[in-house]
Amino acid sequence: MVLAPSIPVARAAAVFQALSDEKRLRILGLLVGGEQCVCELTEALDLPQSLLSFHLKALKAAGLVADRRDGRWVHYSLRPSGLEEAKDALDALVVEPIPRAKAARC
Amino acid sequence: MVLAPSIPVARAAAVFQALSDEKRLRILGLLVGGEQCVCELTEALDLPQSLLSFHLKALKAAGLVADRRDGRWVHYSLRPSGLEEAKDALDALVVEPIPRAKAARC
DNA sequence: CTTTCGTATCAAGATTCGTTGATGTAAGTT
DNA sequence: AACTTACATCAACGAATCTTGATACGAAAG
Numbered sequence: 001m002v003l004a005p006s007i008p009v010a011r012a013a014a015v016f017q018a019l020s021d022e023k024r025l026r027i028l029g030l031l032v033g034g035e036q037c038v039c040e041l042t043e044a045l046d047l048p049q050s051l052l053s054f055h056l057k058a059l060k061a062a063g064l065v066a067d068r069r070d071g072r073w074v075h076y077s078l079r080p081s082g083l084e085e086a087k088d089a090l091d092a093l094v095v096e097p098i099p100r101a102k103a104a105r106c
Numbered sequence: 107m108v109l110a111p112s113i114p115v116a117r118a119a120a121v122f123q124a125l126s127d128e129k130r131l132r133i134l135g136l137l138v139g140g141e142q143c144v145c146e147l148t149e150a151l152d153l154p155q156s157l158l159s160f161h162l163k164a165l166k167a168a169g170l171v172a173d174r175r176d177g178r179w180v181h182y183s184l185r186p187s188g189l190e191e192a193k194d195a196l197d198a199l200v201v202e203p204i205p206r207a208k209a210a211r212c
Numbered sequence: 213c214t215t216t217c218g219t220a221t222c223a224a225g226a227t228t229c230g231t232t233g234a235t236g237t238a239a240g241t242t
Numbered sequence: 243a244a245c246t247t248a249c250a251t252c253a254a255c256g257a258a259t260c261t262t263g264a265t266a267c268g269a270a271a272g
Binding site for chain 1: 115116118119120122123125126127128131132134135138143145146176179181184186189190192193195196197198199200212
């Protein structure tokens with residue numbers, strides 16, 4: 001297994017923060033099937049348009065989605081590299097639990 | 107590769123929420139080396155004791171750490187199963203990007 | 213039993229985040 | 243040009259979260 005590059009903790013916290021909202025997770029879930037325009041997401045999630053825009057902005061700021069303008073429409077898609085960062089951060093934490101290394105001071 | 111079990115979105119959001127704080131990520135990082143008592147964490151992180159306790163409580167509520175009382179001291183350790191849930195949630199999102207499935211309506 | 217040590221809890225204030233409704237803007241239509 | 247469509251931004255508010263300092267609690271020590 002290849003060593004996962006270690007992500008700065010501030011960056012990891014920001015990505016997890018973007019992932020910490022149900023509605024944003026649902027948005028990402030819809031994007032797994034491929035690019036979607038905002039109007040499709042609005043309909044699928046039944047959210048006020050400005051709220052959806054707010055969450056998309058958060059996901060974009062965290063590097064989890066990309067947007068692409070096509071005439072009137074803006075299409076959003078997953079950015080796998082953003083999700084990989086989150087996985088790398090988790091991989092740095094998921095390890096064999098060490099049995100209780102010779103208690104230092106307590 | 108085994109299919110990752112799919113985690114309820116509300117649960118995933120809660121775990122990511124617990125991971126969305128720098129201080130909590132640092133705590134988890136310290137626990138990778140094995141169990142630590144609160145006093146060790148306090149010293150290592152240079153945080154007010156009550157603040158550390160607050161964050162440990164959040165991590166415990168999210169199922170990311172376990173605690174064990176030993177006399178005066180309370181030792182915290184990673185709970186790998188909690189972290190695995192986060193990884194499973196990410197695995198459900200990290201997929202080959204689909205090339206733009208025949209634009210539905212937009 | 214009193215004191216001390218390690219940790220948890222609480223109340224209050226500060227900060228951040230999510231939601232709503234209104235307005236702005238860019239692109240296309242007539 | 244005026245209008246519409248699709249989306250973004252803004253201000254305002256409430257709700258959740260973080261932080262601090264004080265207090266409470268459980269376990270050991272004296």
